[in-house]
Amino acid sequence: MIENIDLPQAINAAGVPATFANESYGDHERNTFDIWLADSNQPTPLVMYIHGGGFIGGDKSRYYDSEDWVRLLDAGISIASINYRFMSEPPYGILGSMKDSKRCLQYIRANAEKYNIDKTRIACSGGSAGAGTSLWLAFSDDMADADNDDPVLRESTIISCAAAFSTQSTYDILRWPELIGIPPYQNPEELLTIARVFGLKSAEGTDLFAQTEIRSELDFLDKMTKDTVPFFVFNHYEGGIPTNEDELHHHPLHAKALKDRAEEVGAEAIVYAPAIGIADPSGKDVVEFFIEKLV
Numbered sequence: 001m002i003e004n005i006d007l008p009q010a011i012n013a014a015g016v017p018a019t020f021a022n023e024s025y026g027d028h029e030r031n032t033f034d035i036w037l038a039d040s041n042q043p044t045p046l047v048m049y050i051h052g053g054g055f056i057g058g059d060k061s062r063y064y065d066s067e068d069w070v071r072l073l074d075a076g077i078s079i080a081s082i083n084y085r086f087m088s089e090p091p092y093g094i095l096g097s098m099k100d101s102k103r104c105l106q107y108i109r110a111n112a113e114k115y116n117i118d119k120t121r122i123a124c125s126g127g128s129a130g131a132g133t134s135l136w137l138a139f140s141d142d143m144a145d146a147d148n149d150d151p152v153l154r155e156s157t158i159i160s161c162a163a164a165f166s167t168q169s170t171y172d173i174l175r176w177p178e179l180i181g182i183p184p185y186q187n188p189e190e191l192l193t194i195a196r197v198f199g200l201k202s203a204e205g206t207d208l209f210a211q212t213e214i215r216s217e218l219d220f221l222d223k224m225t226k227d228t229v230p231f232f233v234f235n236h237y238e239g240g241i242p243t244n245e246d247e248l249h250h251h252p253l254h255a256k257a258l259k260d261r262a263e264e265v266g267a268e269a270i271v272y273a274p275a276i277g278i279a280d281p282s283g284k285d286v287v288e289f290f291i292e293k294l295v
Helices: 067-074 094-110 129-139 173-181 188-197 212-218 245-249 252-265 286-294
Strands: 020-024 032-036 044-050 078-082 117-127 161-165 231-234 269-272
Touching (some): 032 094, 044 094, 044 286, 117 286, 129 161, 129 231, 252 269
Parallel strands (some): 044 117, 117 161, 161 231
16 A cells, blocks of 8 residues: 555545545556445445546545545545556657556556455546546447456456446547638647557657557547447536636537537437536436436
8 A cells, every 4th residue: 555645634525535545556666546335234335536637736635625526425426536657758748647647547457355345346537638548448449458467457447337427528639620610720839749649659740640550549529429328417618719728628619519419420429518518317416417328
């Protein structure tokens, strides 16, 4: 177990400490998670929360004060909250960060008996970077490696459902201009940022559009099919022309793009983006969504 004195004690909004805090799921110092186990004699569903922060900041304490956690635990659903390495660390780029979240999911599955978790009823959720990672996991094919020497990596990465708050629509950022309605990227600083997201040190002398392998892997919008697991999206941002990076990264048109794609392929989605008139007729909130899909 790794102790981290820089973070607050893992206590939720009801004053209940984590059943297990700072559990280690890998070799990196940020490969840790906290888990609150629902009171049950039988294996329980789990929602794994992935924090935001642009893949350069944030930590697993982000949702300690969430009232949703209290409601989920009362409904018999366990909660995990995880850390992951940042994109500025080897192997560089956001795929390394997302693969940490993938490994944590697999680690919990590999240790399902210890945590009293039902491996067939696991969901992921988060905001911003954590939201996009949750959807990347939800829309990707099973990434289990049956022949890997590491038993953790042999575990399935398929989840039951996902919920995303202020999410991006894809991490192939070169698609954002068409989705959000902004001019194509030309500024050297913007191109450098995209290169680093892709795991490249520089954009100079590099045709970012030709980076087809990493673009395809990061384009979870394109990964969505009719067989995609149910997902929930909520975006509280205003619409219009984005005036800064925060508004661009969290623009409600990202939610619309996900809704449009779900309708196109026939995937099950609940999407809310009030500023641009998107609401779901069910009126369900995220806790109701998780209870319906997991319990």
